Amino acid sequence: MYTMKECTVYKTIDMIGKKWTLLILLELYKGQEKYKRFNEIKNGLQDITPKVLSGRLKEMEKIELVQKNVDSSFVPIKSEYALTKKGEELLCVVQEMKRWGLKWKMGNKECGLTTCKECVL
Template identity: 60%
Template sequence: MKDCTIYKTIDIIGKRWTLCILLELYKGNNEEKRFNELKKKLQTITPKTLSIRLKELEQEGLVKKTLDESKDPVIYTYSLTRSGEEFMEIIQSIKRWGLEWKFENKICGLSNCKNCKL
């Protein structure tokens, strides 16, 4: 089964914090975010774990890392790639399924779930 596409995909997205990182990058019209912005939003993630997950997501082509040398010190920002944006459409479908079949309209930290852009 290790060569199965579904198993390979779950191996990428099933790691702890991966979906949370992708969701944070998606929020705010997929604007670029700095490492510390992500760390602040994902309050209990360790810097080491965030760094590892961002590198993995970059290697898998879901996240793009951009260097801004115009600032001193230089900064890196992160955003979703086209592949990452398409993956968020799958997450939106999962959310729709959950709202229709499993969960009442729970309020998330951002807004009323049924009105959330995700």
């Protein structure tokens, strides 16, 4: 018999539906550099606490949305995070959210690009 848990959408939401996950994804996408450091992400997402960010990044690494590189030859140690292909392809979900959010105005002006790497809105 059919169960909810077999539903693709259900499974997907289960993977990416937690608070911050998609916002971290978007933050990693922004800017011109592929890799971002822990504190860069943290500062971009102002309200996130290191505990939560650290937790989410680990989950995201595990399900292969994010790839982590550690360079311990640096002092202080240098950790970098980037989107994987799988993670990058999730951006279309974020873009649809943005498109929808802009259309059903929530006080924001449209920058014109749902795929803009620069604007913050």
